[in-house]
Amino acid sequence: MTLITQPLATDSAAQSPAVLPATITPEELRRIALSGAEIAVVDVREGDAYINGGHISIAVELPLSELELKALALLPRRGITLAVTDDDGESLAPLAARRLAAIGYTDVRVLAGGLAGWVAAGFRLITGQHALSKALGEVIERRDHTPRITAEELRDRFAAGEEFVVFDTRPLDEFHFISLPEGIAAPGAELLHRVFDAVPSSQTPIVVNCAGRTRAIIGAQALINAGLPNPVVSLENGTAAWQLAGLAPVHGATREAARPSATGLTKAKEAQHRLAQRFGIVPLSPEQLTAFRNAADARTLYLYDIRTAGEFAAGHLPGSRHAAGGQLVQNTDRFIGTRQGRIVLIDDADLVRATITASWLLQLGLADVHVYPASPGELNETGPVDDPLPPLPAPAATIAPQALSRLLAGNHAVVIDLDPAEPYHRIRRHIPGARVGRRGTLAARLASLPDTIPVVLTSKDGRLAALAAADLHGATSRELLVLEGGTDGWIDAGLGFETGVDQLPLDPSEALPQPLTLDQRRAYFDSYVAWGHVIGEELAQDGLVQFPRFSP
Structure with missing residues (x-):
C-alpha cells in the first residue's frame, strides 16, 4: 500500500484526506475470500450499524473510534491484506485505512463503493451481532436436533420436585448478574471439564442455560457430542424466556461447579478422547508450535489460553492471551480477525477444554485450529496480559481528578x-x-458546548480520550484537557460517581442504549427466532462461509 505513515502522536497522515488508500472491488474481495488466501474484512461503522444495518458475512466489527485500541489484538499480523468497509466507501473507510496504515498495516484497501457497492455487485449482507457464532447455534439445533425445554416446562419440573441439574454456561460476571433458581455456573469449556462431579448420577437430567439461545444450544450439544450418558436439553431462549414467562430470576448467584476430582477428570479425558477422534483433533508438538511461531510474519497466528483467568494469571505460555473457551465460540469475531489464520488453543495436559473449544471452531468453518498441551515448565509468565497496543499519543494537556472536581x-x-x-x-x-460523546463525531459536536470553559475528555482508562484529543489537536481553539487515569482514575481517587445509562448525550443519535421493556424483549426474541429460521439458508446463498458436518 502506498501510504506514507507518520508517528501516531501526530497522526497527520491518518487525518489528511490527501493521502488516498488503495481500493478493492467487491468482485476481487470475494475472489480472494473464496480462494483460501488470508484476508480480513473490517467494518468500521459506529453504533449499531454493523448489527442492524447489515454487514459482509466474514467481516469483523472494528469501530473507527476504537480502531487503534482493538486492531492489534484482532489482527496481530500487520502484513495481512485488510479490506475496510463502511456504507459507501467514502464516509469512514478512507480515514480508517489511513489510521491502520499509521499503526503499521502495510496492505490496507478500502472496499470500492462500500457496502452499497457490495450489494450492487449482487452480493449479500447479513445482520446480527456475532452473527456467524449465533448462526452456528441455529444450524446445529436444527441439523443435530438438539433437545430443548421451555421455561414453562422447566418451571413445572421444579414444582414437581424432579431431580435435575441446571448448568449456566455464561461467564461468571454474567451469571452473577442474573441466573435461574438452582443454577450452577460452568462457563463454556468448563462445562465438560466439571460436569461429571456435579451430577449425582449418569441418569440425572441436565439442563444447559444461557442468556438466550446460542451458548445453551452449543453447551447441550457439546455434552451430547462428548458421549455423556445423561439426558441433556438446552433451555429454549434462556434466562430471557424465564423472565418473559413471568418467572423470577436470581441476582447475585455464586454457586459454581467445582474443579474436577481425579475421578471426574478421568471421565472428562475419556470424553475428550471421543471428541478428538470425531473431529480429527491431534495435539501439536513443541516443535510444531515453534514452527508456527517462526512463520507468524507470513501467516496470522492466534495463541489463546482457554483455561480460567486465574489459571492463566498463575502461569501461561509467553506470547499467549487469555480467552475463555465458551466466549471464543460465542464471540469469535471479537477474538479472530481472519478466518484463514492459525488458531492454537493452549490447555493443561488433559486438553479437555481445548478440545471441546476446537470442536466448535472447526464446526464454525475455521479449518486451521490446533490444541497444545502446555507443560508446567512452559507456563513461565505470570499475571494478566493486556491487549497489544500501538504507541498512543500523549495528550497535550491533562487534568488530575481532584483538580477537575474543583472545576x-x-x-x-x-x-x-x-x-x-x-x-x-x-x-x-x-x-x-458527564455528557456522552463519540470520538468520530466529537469535532462536530464541540460547537454545541459553552466556549468559555474547558472541555475535559474521559474514557474508562483515559486511552480513548487521549486518542480523541490527538484527533482535535490543531483543529480547535478551545481549551481541551484529558482526565488523568480516565474515569477509573476519578473513582480510584475516591471521588463520587454515578451508575446507569441515563447520561445526557451530545447528540440524541448517540444516546446510550436503554434497558428493554418486557414488550421490547419479547419482540426482540420473536425477531431473533425468525432470524434463526432463515440465517442458514442466507449463508448458503452467500457462499462465503460453510459450517462443515462431522460424522459421529
Whole structure:
C-alpha cells in the first residue's frame, strides 16, 4: 500500500484526506475470500450499524473510534491484506485505512463503493451481532436436533420436585448478574471439564442455560457430542424466556461447579478422547508450535489460553492471551480477525477444554485450529496480559481528578465521556454530569458546548480520550484537557460517581442504549427466532462461509 505513515502522536497522515488508500472491488474481495488466501474484512461503522444495518458475512466489527485500541489484538499480523468497509466507501473507510496504515498495516484497501457497492455487485449482507457464532447455534439445533425445554416446562419440573441439574454456561460476571433458581455456573469449556462431579448420577437430567439461545444450544450439544450418558436439553431462549414467562430470576448467584476430582477428570479425558477422534483433533508438538511461531510474519497466528483467568494469571505460555473457551465460540469475531489464520488453543495436559473449544471452531468453518498441551515448565509468565497496543499519543494537556472536581464544583468545566456502551450485565460508572460523546463525531459536536470553559475528555482508562484529543489537536481553539487515569482514575481517587445509562448525550443519535421493556424483549426474541429460521439458508446463498458436518 502506498501510504506514507507518520508517528501516531501526530497522526497527520491518518487525518489528511490527501493521502488516498488503495481500493478493492467487491468482485476481487470475494475472489480472494473464496480462494483460501488470508484476508480480513473490517467494518468500521459506529453504533449499531454493523448489527442492524447489515454487514459482509466474514467481516469483523472494528469501530473507527476504537480502531487503534482493538486492531492489534484482532489482527496481530500487520502484513495481512485488510479490506475496510463502511456504507459507501467514502464516509469512514478512507480515514480508517489511513489510521491502520499509521499503526503499521502495510496492505490496507478500502472496499470500492462500500457496502452499497457490495450489494450492487449482487452480493449479500447479513445482520446480527456475532452473527456467524449465533448462526452456528441455529444450524446445529436444527441439523443435530438438539433437545430443548421451555421455561414453562422447566418451571413445572421444579414444582414437581424432579431431580435435575441446571448448568449456566455464561461467564461468571454474567451469571452473577442474573441466573435461574438452582443454577450452577460452568462457563463454556468448563462445562465438560466439571460436569461429571456435579451430577449425582449418569441418569440425572441436565439442563444447559444461557442468556438466550446460542451458548445453551452449543453447551447441550457439546455434552451430547462428548458421549455423556445423561439426558441433556438446552433451555429454549434462556434466562430471557424465564423472565418473559413471568418467572423470577436470581441476582447475585455464586454457586459454581467445582474443579474436577481425579475421578471426574478421568471421565472428562475419556470424553475428550471421543471428541478428538470425531473431529480429527491431534495435539501439536513443541516443535510444531515453534514452527508456527517462526512463520507468524507470513501467516496470522492466534495463541489463546482457554483455561480460567486465574489459571492463566498463575502461569501461561509467553506470547499467549487469555480467552475463555465458551466466549471464543460465542464471540469469535471479537477474538479472530481472519478466518484463514492459525488458531492454537493452549490447555493443561488433559486438553479437555481445548478440545471441546476446537470442536466448535472447526464446526464454525475455521479449518486451521490446533490444541497444545502446555507443560508446567512452559507456563513461565505470570499475571494478566493486556491487549497489544500501538504507541498512543500523549495528550497535550491533562487534568488530575481532584483538580477537575474543583472545576466541576463551580460549573467551570464540561466533561465528555467517550466510552461506548457496556454489555447488559455490566454496570456503567460515570462522573456526575458527564455528557456522552463519540470520538468520530466529537469535532462536530464541540460547537454545541459553552466556549468559555474547558472541555475535559474521559474514557474508562483515559486511552480513548487521549486518542480523541490527538484527533482535535490543531483543529480547535478551545481549551481541551484529558482526565488523568480516565474515569477509573476519578473513582480510584475516591471521588463520587454515578451508575446507569441515563447520561445526557451530545447528540440524541448517540444516546446510550436503554434497558428493554418486557414488550421490547419479547419482540426482540420473536425477531431473533425468525432470524434463526432463515440465517442458514442466507449463508448458503452467500457462499462465503460453510459450517462443515462431522460424522459421529
